Amino acid sequence: MRISHTGPAPARRNDWHTLKTLLPYLWQYRGRVMLAMLFLLLAKVANVAVPLMLKAVVDHFEHAPGQVALLIPLGAIIAYGLLRFASSSLGEMRDAVFAKVTQGAIRRIALQVFEHLHRLSLRFHLERQTGGMSRDIERGTRGIAFLLNFMLFNIIPTLVEIVLVAGVLLSRYDIWFTIVTFTSLAIYIAFTLGVTEWRMVFRRTMNDMDSKANSKAIDALINYETVKYFGNEAYESRRYDQNLQVWERAAVKNQVSLAFLNAGQALIIATGVTVLMWLAARGVVNKTMTLGDLVLVNAFMIQLYIPLNFLGFVYREIKHSLADMEKMFDLMGEPREVEDAPDARALNSREVTVSFEQVAFAYEEKRPILHDVSFSIPAGRTVAVVGTSGAGKSTLSRLLFRFYDVQQGRVCINGEDIRSLSQESLRRHIGIVPQDTVLFNDSIYYNIAYGRPDASREEVIEAARAAHIHDFVSSLPDGYDTLVGERGLKLSGGEKQRVAIARTILKNPPILVLDEATSALDSRTEQAIQEELRQIASNRTTLIVAHRLSTIVHADTILVMEGGRIIEQGTHSELLDQSGTYARMWALQQQVES
Incomplete structure (x- = not known):
């Protein structure tokens, strides 16, 4: 080169x-x-x-x-x-x-x-x-x-x-x-x-x-x-x-x-x-x-x-x-691609309904990602999204956070276009556990407390307990003061993921996004975390992006995406009865896991 x-x-x-x-x-x-x-x-x-x-x-x-x-x-x-x-x-x-x-x-x-x-x-x-x-x-x-x-x-x-x-x-x-x-x-x-x-x-x-x-x-x-x-x-x-x-x-x-x-x-x-x-x-x-x-x-x-x-x-x-x-x-002088509207109002609600209405989006004009995507997540319900890599699943969470604005259609909260809301209040209402967790080069305590910096030490430790990481942290020589290294490299993938879960629990948002949240965990830990995630999602409006279908069978609605479109939707049992793409994916994963 x-x-x-x-x-x-x-x-x-x-x-x-x-x-x-x-x-x-x-x-x-x-x-x-x-x-x-x-x-x-x-x-x-x-x-x-x-x-x-x-x-x-x-x-x-x-x-x-x-x-x-x-x-x-x-x-x-x-x-x-x-x-x-x-x-x-x-x-x-x-x-x-x-x-x-x-x-x-x-x-x-x-x-x-x-x-x-x-x-x-x-x-x-x-x-x-x-x-x-x-x-x-x-x-x-x-x-x-x-x-x-x-x-x-x-x-x-x-x-x-x-x-x-x-x-x-x-x-x-x-x-x-x-x-x-x-x-x-x-x-x-x-x-x-x-x-x-x-x-x-x-x-x-x-x-x-x-x-x-x-x-x-x-x-x-x-x-x-x-x-x-x-x-x-x-x-x-x-x-x-x-x-x-x-x-x-x-x-x-x-x-x-x-x-x-x-x-x-x-x-x-x-x-x-x-x-x-x-x-x-x-x-x-x-x-x-x-x-x-x-x-x-x-x-x-x-x-x-x-x-x-x-x-x-x-x-x-x-x-x-x-x-x-x-x-x-x-x-x-770099222009802001996403800005608050002059009359943007602050969102303040614990009962939140999320809806995507005929959304079309492309990161680059020549490569569209989403095509006419419409679905709704009623307040307190859970919607899971599955599909092949590149189907546009993770793009949904980025649009919900308003990291980008849609080219067509709109994303709404309680029936109101999120472009009319202030970005600060919008993001304050959303918590995410991402697939690839990157931590600050600071202590474990700092990284958990980052979810709500004004939280008390007792609240931070309680969030760590809920994420099943407290016992691990307590076993370390420096406990919660243990430094995690650049991007958290001193911790394993599962440990980083549990820190991410703990800080999201601490944030206590009404909207929860789980983007392959347990992908880095072993099977035993995953089962424990999944049960905890189900409990914290039970009274929240939750969007789950999943690869392993066994983790989302409890979802109120499952969306199957392919090529940026929703091709199937329903409950786990309804999708199996349709004998379509979801049923084939389920059968394939069952064979691999057996």
Whole structure:
């Protein structure tokens, strides 16, 4: 397998749009922002005034007689020290005031991304790559911190200082000082912008390959056992390295181009400073400028040289931060496939009837799954669905949870289309024991209590007893504090399934969905669990998706599905009397089990 790298570079985002997206998060702290900007401005005024005090001291020593020279500059020296202290302390005060803005904005954005991802449809999450997405979010939040701190406290202060210095030069000296300063600055900015834009393609490629490589690594590590089963360690390493190779080439180009940018910036700054010093030196020789003026110009140039040199770095990093934020903001802009209606109401009922009315559905337009499916589950009754793999059985539960919306027909609760209900209240009324139980990498207690996080410890243990897992948990050295590992891999399939049953019992929903709920259990445990499931389903509206027909003979109605359609329905005995598909499936399973 080869990865093509001849396609276009990752698309460029509108940086101004990214900045505008960020502004509302700053506006919440506008008071702090304004105060920080005031401290910033005062700090820069103090910083620019420092060379002026230094010039006064030097000029005094150049022109004053011996004894007077020891007394008069004291005020200028004290002012010099106070201005230096003010410049530094005001900068620290600015940082202290703005810290809440930066960290608060990062927190709000990270939380908003997290909440938005949970609002997206199941389709999005089935197609996502977790490793790459987590890396995008991590880089994006880190980019926000850099952008806020350095754009506001490096670029803007540098520009303020340049304007103040240019004003001093223009008011005190020949216009050529201002011309040289602004010409150097214009060339510097044009060079920095041009080269940085050219370099951004390397950074975007690095980001893209970093996310892809991370996705491959996370995917392989999550499926560690499968990799080992098939001895495909070398294959996974090659897949990982294919992306790393592209990342390496982009990283080398990024570093080489950085060296070229730094060298060009240094040449421009050195040329500008040299010309200014020549002008100042000539002025001293011609007696149009004092030695203090020479010191002043030199001090200004040193003051400008450091932030100007840093400005190039900051601008590059800000561009990199904007590139890092691209995919995170793209995630925030990902449209929701399933949304609450503007007037959605909350469902609140313990007596619930579920009905599917002429439902048609397809995950993909070219591959329809359900065709004109209609059935009803009266309140407190049990309906079981059986059929071959791919018949659309599990799709029914996904539609009931409203992970997807139907293309035709409607799914109703108490005669009301579930699209008119809030998703939160709908899902609060449904509990599910899925075929493939995935647990959080936490304790057994946490995973059971997840069904109702505010439940007491006694209620959690009672739910574990009902699911016949309490004795097993009690036998473990750490009891309910035992960690289950990534996706629950430290537990057997049956143990995970019983944890899932326990947390659904704890949730105590009026609607119960059992999707192959006992498929991972041994026969003895299955019988015990089936009896318990029958008891908890006796007063609930229950949908059972089953493979083993012996587990659903008690159902009030059994639906037989084939090719996305209901081809038979009735009680167990009625379906056997029909001598149709269900009867053949029953006979076949009886032969296998005998």
